[in-house]
Amino acid sequence: MSVHDQKPALRLEGIVKTFPGVRALDGVSFSVLPGEVHALMGENGAGKSTLMKVLGGLHQPNEGKIFMGDEPVVMGSPMDAKAKGVVFIHQELSLAEELSVAENIYLGELPRKSFGRVDWDRLYADSGAILKRLNCGFGPRTLVGDLSIANMQMVEIARALTVDAKAVIFDEPTASLTDAEKVVLFEVIADLRAQGVGIIYISHRMEEIFRISDRITVLRDGAYRGTLNTAETDEDEVTRLMIGRSLDMSRNAEHVETGDVALEVRGLSCGKLFQDVSFEVREGEVVGFYGLVGAGRTEIAETLFGLRTPSAGKILLKGKEVSIHSPMDAIAHGISLVPEDRKTQGLVLGMNCRDNITLPQVGDLTAGPFVSDGAEIAIFDQYRDRLDIKTPNWRQQVGNLSGGNQQKIVIGKWLSMHPEVLIVDEPTRGIDIGSKSEIHNLIRELAKSGYAVIVISSEMPEVMRVSDRVIAMYNGKLMRSFTADEVTEDNLVQAISGLSENGKVA
Amino acid sequence: MQQETRKRMIKESAIWGFIVLELIFFSVAGHFLSLSENAFMDFENMLLLLKQSAPIGIIALGMTVVMINGNIDLSVGATFALAAVVMLDSMSWPIFAPLGDWVIPVSWALALLTGMVLGAINGFIVWKTGVDAFIVTLGSMLGFRGLVFMYNGEQPTFQLNWTMVDIAEARLFGLQTPTLVLIVCTVLVWLMLNKTIHGRNVYAVGDNREAAVNAGIRVGPHMMINFIIIGFLAALSSVVFYSASGSVNPNDGMLYELWVITAVVLGGTKLTGGKGSVIATFGGVIAIQLLRKGLGHIGADTAMVNLVIGSILIAVLYLDKQLNRKGDGDLKV
Missing domain, CATH: 3.40.50.300 (P-loop containing nucleotide triphosphate hydrolases)
Structure with missing residues (x-):
């Protein structure tokens, strides 16, 4: 199945978002196909996070539409977005450290029994299955506060797997991951992609973007700067779109005379x-x-x-x-x-x-x-x-x-x-x-x-x-x-x- | 990991160890210092202690919920007084005259409703204005107290109804009504916090509010419910206490908020939220009451009692901080 004749899983059209005194997003359009990894790049303040917050239901756009498949939708709240199949994995860890891993994975939607009681059996069984899929070395009953930062990130990622996701947003997921853990993350992404989930991947790191993405969309100063096919571009072109000039990224070759x-x-x-x-x-x-x-x-x-x-x-x-x-x-x-x-x-x-x-x-x-x-x-x-x-x-x-x-x-x-x-x-x-x-x-x-x-x-x-x-x-x-x-x-x-x-x- | 679990267990059962220590100390010290003939750990004396713990204890359960939630409620003492005024005054309202003794449950219901409304007001303001709960309830503490004085000036409100006193002084399995209410409430709040979705969200919101918002928990209404719960419990505490005494002074319940918070903090609930347990709060309440009673038993006066409790509170928080350090390699800040 070729990527090009598919309908987008998710499409944003002409999104405008203003904050007092700032036009954070200025008519940005963006789409993700099912089974594609679409990287979103731009310098800090370019509007990536704002765009994703609009998509995740944390901000309401002033203008513009969001489509899931062919239907226009309104993301009223984070829950709403999640129910519609858009899952947001936050850059900053968004976990409650005194609660168990399982409770964090299902935070906001704990399985329910009569009288508003928590269905612990189902909670542990479901989250245990997700952790297994992610190949995690800890169980659902572990307290999140006892985990390492990288493992906390895995809990954050596990949240994406609780619903039947159509699109998953990863906002700088590797910021606190080690190279070995990145490998696991990329496997998870490949897995999701094979299931036809559209992935939006935000990162500053070129080598990752080029390793896993299919297309790259660049934002600058809240405006859309273009979309490139990863296979047909290089770092230099992306950088020029992002900052308007080329960068010197050579390695240190100078030999200095060192002292005492x-x-x-x-x-x-x-x-x-x-x-x-x-x-x-x-x-x-x-x-x-x-x-x-x-x-x-x-x-x-x-x-x-x-x-x-x-x-x-x-x-x-x-x-x-x-x-x-x-x-x-x-x-x-x-x-x-x-x-x-x-x-x-x-x-x-x-x-x-x-x-x-x-x-x-x-x-x-x-x-x-x-x-x-x-x-x-x-x-x-x-x-x-x-x-x-x-x-x-x-x-x-x-x-x-x-x-x-x-x-x-x-x-x-x-x-x-x-x-x-x-x-x-x-x-x-x-x-x-x-x-x-x-x-x-x-x-x-x-x-x-x-x-x-x-x-x-x-x-x-x-x-x-x-x-x-x-x-x-x-x-x-x-x-x-x-x-x-x-x-x-x-x-x-x-x-x-x-x-x-x-x-x-x- | 093993060591971590052990540390956690020590910390969680610390309050009970402290209670045992108090019992031993006061039994031994009482043997030499007490003027009374009775031993400190006399069965009747312990029952009385439980009964006397009830007014603070019932409110402390609600405070535990609110504090785990990351808030605080300073208005509980005023709520306690206002609920009592409503209860005792409403018993003599002419429209209830035909009810005879059936006015008692009606008045109780009115008092509880008052508590819930006052709690809802606190919660609503915190929700809608986003002002810190400390400030909001500091204001309502003054405001609610003002309402008490507006009601009857400096005069006490009283109502003597022997049926009500009988109910309040009744015993079941040897336990007096206030004790029973305290125990039942502890169990109910424990079930709520540990077994229900609302209860687990109490921890989640207190631990990481942003995470809770991101996960779609409606934090405002959620916190309002908890303020209604503490308002209800403050009123319930008032109902239990004044059904027996039948008379309320407009200054009653003053400084209750501080005793309640002391008990909750002694029980290990974090001031910043996210962590705590009602069972430990129950222990904290008992520990304070034991101190007050025990120091009285060995002949100390009220001023001395306050000094000791204050010092112990600071010592406990210091110990807690030390236990929380992860060892010598820890960051010095």
Whole structure:
């Protein structure tokens, strides 16, 4: 059966959605055929999520129609959409952690007996069957709070299988999945597709899109930019549609002269999180940490920054052993951490740009008993120029800046503390691809100017692009260290995956 | 995993361990310090304790539901008083005169209805305005109390009906009416929370409200039902108590909300919602009543009792926080 002479399972026509002051969607049309994987791409703020929320019944469109098959339908609520066969798998985990896996899968539609009682037998039987289909290693009675992030994502996906779905929306499903778990996800998608379900797949990751999609639709600034057949296009064309220009995505080929060892770690362990980790970082060098989620990379960073207490091992700075008990100690020793979650760990979103940048040193910027405005603004100006932060002025709330500029504020904040070692955890998570390369260049430049930089990332192209050396971790252990010349996708995947032991996702 | 399960069990049965500790302490201390001849763990004394737990206990069941749901209700004390005023006053309304003693169930029904309406008002405002339940019920706490005073000024409302007193003081299997009501309500609320769809949604909404909305649970009406439940239970508590005493002062029920919340929190219900159990709340209620009675038994005055209960509450929450830490490797924040 050829894809082209089929009727779409789902069709959106001329959807307009406005919010006060913003035209979030401007006449977007979009269709999914049964048994097709249709990727939806666009930079952050392009309107992908809004479009999907309209489709999922969370927003009502101001204009435009939605068709299921030939019939026009109105998605009044999420339940309504689900009943009509449109299932939305959310990007952010949307689970109740104190409830069991089964209750989460059937949240909002628990099977009913007389007097509004829950039919537990049916609930456990049905959800057990779904989990089996997904090849999950946990049962329906497990509490969701006890699961790993990746397994929670599987619960989220299991929800799609509770109804006879006509179309399933995956919104950045792999954001927290490891490569091994992605394989399982892609199998699930292939399975759904074989049953004639239309899949809408939203992702920033080109390699995934090209691996699984049939067609790609691109949005920019709330407007439709075109639909491409995946087989007939390439990354460059898609990127140009998305941002209006080409991107440089080469890998790091420069060889920098590295200086002395700035940071050395010997036999560092922290309980079950990671064991016997030893490595060194030189001045002017970028060391990339690559591994699956839960491999212990972030935990190492947190330990170096004094947020966790190591159970064994030594940390040496410039050859001298130091003990770090708190972030205060770490900062005093010249270690800075740009944390994984910019919005909750890195910034005070409601404060302005200047105050965020000077936050760690505001205690020293005083004139008499008061905070010295002038000194603060001077620091802000200096890093705005150096990092090219785009903001109207220092009074702007950071919450209103784009992801890339927010990340620059966090980096600027730590640079202003004159660190020697800069640890950057997931530098470009949730940042659109235009700003990504800017952040990558910035990291390279920082290393060139003498900082010792550690980059932790779950994205292989990113690690390969910025690092002089790549350290692969698996399950709390340091597996192997590669130089930029040695590293290839294959040997890196081998080093970080525990797949050889059992094919199942634990 | 094994360790996790064990930790969970320790945490869930902690309140009962605390009760046993109290019993031992007061029995031993009472032996040396008490002025009375009777042992603390005297059977009659324990029955009395259960009966005295009932007014706070019945409301605490409703508070558990509302708090698991992620809300709070500060207006229960005022609801308690207003329901009592309605019940006792309505018994002497001329239109009910021909009913004779059959006015009793009618008045009870009116009181319960009052509680449900007051609860519905709270729930409706929370639903429609989206204002935090803490603020809404803080306002209604003052407002409902105002209604009590508007009704009869500073005067007490009273009504002596011996049939009603007989019912309120009746015993079944040796247990007094208030105790029976408390136990039956505990069982019913437990069934509701654990066996019904509404009950499971109480947890889901309190745990992750956005997830519940995304899953199509109509959160507003859902929360309103829970406010009606706590309003009903506050009124029921009032019915049970004032059927026996027959007289209500306009200041009655003040600070009940704080005792109720203390009992619920002692029982391990999370202030942020999503977690809790009525059985543990029952334990929390008993634990507080034991403290009050026990400290009285060994000769402490009310001020001392409040100081001790307050300190224990903070200590319990601190312990809970420690138990929730996952070990030394945990993030320091």
